[in-house]
Amino acid sequence: MTVSYLDNLMAALRCLPGVGPKSAQRMAYHLLQRDRVGALQLASALQKAASNVQHCSKCNNFSELEVCELCASTRRDEGQLCVVEMPADLLMIEQAQCYRGMYYVLMGRLSPLDGIGAKQLHLERLVKRVQQHPCEVILATNFTVEGDATAHYLATLLQSLGVRVSRIARGLPVGGELEQVDSGTLAQAVLERRELTV
Amino acid sequence: MTVSYLDNLMAALRCLPGVGPKSAQRMAYHLLQRDRVGALQLASALQKAASNVQHCSKCNNFSELEVCELCASTRRDEGQLCVVEMPADLLMIEQAQCYRGMYYVLMGRLSPLDGIGAKQLHLERLVKRVQQHPCEVILATNFTVEGDATAHYLATLLQSLGVRVSRIARGLPVGGELEQVDSGTLAQAVLERRELTV
Numbered sequence: 001m002t003v004s005y006l007d008n009l010m011a012a013l014r015c016l017p018g019v020g021p022k023s024a025q026r027m028a029y030h031l032l033q034r035d036r037v038g039a040l041q042l043a044s045a046l047q048k049a050a051s052n053v054q055h056c057s058k059c060n061n062f063s064e065l066e067v068c069e070l071c072a073s074t075r076r077d078e079g080q081l082c083v084v085e086m087p088a089d090l091l092m093i094e095q096a097q098c099y100r101g102m103y104y105v106l107m108g109r110l111s112p113l114d115g116i117g118a119k120q121l122h123l124e125r126l127v128k129r130v131q132q133h134p135c136e137v138i139l140a141t142n143f144t145v146e147g148d149a150t151a152h153y154l155a156t157l158l159q160s161l162g163v164r165v166s167r168i169a170r171g172l173p174v175g176g177e178l179e180q181v182d183s184g185t186l187a188q189a190v191l192e193r194r195e196l197t198v
Numbered sequence: 199m200t201v202s203y204l205d206n207l208m209a210a211l212r213c214l215p216g217v218g219p220k221s222a223q224r225m226a227y228h229l230l231q232r233d234r235v236g237a238l239q240l241a242s243a244l245q246k247a248a249s250n251v252q253h254c255s256k257c258n259n260f261s262e263l264e265v266c267e268l269c270a271s272t273r274r275d276e277g278q279l280c281v282v283e284m285p286a287d288l289l290m291i292e293q294a295q296c297y298r299g300m301y302y303v304l305m306g307r308l309s310p311l312d313g314i315g316a317k318q319l320h321l322e323r324l325v326k327r328v329q330q331h332p333c334e335v336i337l338a339t340n341f342t343v344e345g346d347a348t349a350h351y352l353a354t355l356l357q358s359l360g361v362r363v364s365r366i367a368r369g370l371p372v373g374g375e376l377e378q379v380d381s382g383t384l385a386q387a388v389l390e391r392r393e394l395t396v
Contacts, residue, residue, distance in 0.1 A: 004262070005250050005262055008246065008247065009246075011243070012243035015229070015239065016214075016240075017228045018221070023216070026216075030214070030215045031247075036248045039213070039247070040248050042210040042214075042241075043248070044241070045210035046207060046210070049206065049207040049229075050230065050234045050241070062230055064203055088223055088224070
């Protein structure tokens with residue numbers, strides 16, 4: 001009863017977040033029964049992305065280039081640096097069309113319970129960037145416990161270096177996540193950011 | 199802002215059932231950020247499975263071989279042929295350890311609304327098999343409207359050919375699906391199958 005390629009596929013699908021044994025089985029059957037072309041396209045896309053997508057040396061976002069298109073753009077305001085947790089948050093702010101500055105993507109948040117401290121976030125790169133190009137830092141981490149802690153930590157760290165730091169307005173519902181909110185609310189929160197004084 | 203490999207990956211992930219734009223984004227970020235090895239393994243598994251997994255010429259289940267291991271086994275009772283809708287249903291019956299006969303996997307069910315009629319299910323292969331190897335046919339399609347219709351259609355068709363046809367007992371909840379039920383209930387339903395008289 002061993003069908004190794006099929007078993008392998010089911011096992012491999014479980015590397016996707018939120019996919020358990022039943023979902024993996026359903027996905028494998030679906031692909032083999034109805035969408036082999038899609039399966040091959042997905043295989044190719046995975047292979048290419050995993051091999052070619054790196055981090056932008058300026059904003060730390062995913063990029064195929066050494067410096068991503070957004071950081072390379074001459075139309076952005078270098079006087080503002082918006083710090084977000086994840087690339088999805090950056091996309092949400094871009095879609096809200098309320099901000100024309102630069103970004104820094106943390107690729108995570110401080111979360112001691114998960115073993116993610118200041119060191120794991122490579123904050124020295126952010127600090128170095130702010131020291132080389134002085135600018136206002138806008139903290140746009142989530143309004144969750146971890147996001148708030150991250151913002152507080154960054155504010156303390158950056159203000160000690162003389163950097164002007166603000167936090168997007170708590171127009172978002174408390175406990176909410178940037179990814180889920182509508183563009184209008186998010187735009188309001190960016191406009192109403194307030195300067196932090198520790 | 200175009201990151202083509204990343205965009206491609208997000209688009210390709212949507213070929214998976216139940217994966218929308220947000221899930222695809224989350225999956226892509228997760229793989230690139232935390233599990234590139236998993237992404238490459240998944241790519242390889244997809245490629246191999248899509249290229250190598252075919253259908254068993256006897257039971258129609260997915261198989262890398264011309265005849266799958268279960269059909270090739272000499273320990274199975276050739277006097278019984280259990281007809282199921284999907285490979286997952288076959289696995290559930292095997293796990294219930296109540297049946298030692300052969301299988302035929304329809305890879306679907308009659309569903310006129312989705313354009314799936316008797317022709318799309320290639321029932322002529324099932325008919326040919328039963329004519330070449332006379333046996334008792336046990337209908338184990340789901341107890342849904344489509345599954346019942348499929349069972350009724352098959353019973354009429356096969357009985358007209360003089361085949362003895364039974365249906366697994368309605369020990370399953372009405373409207374329930376084989377994949378969701380516990381092994382004990384399923385075993386009971388197989389044991390209490392009743393002969394159909396149209």
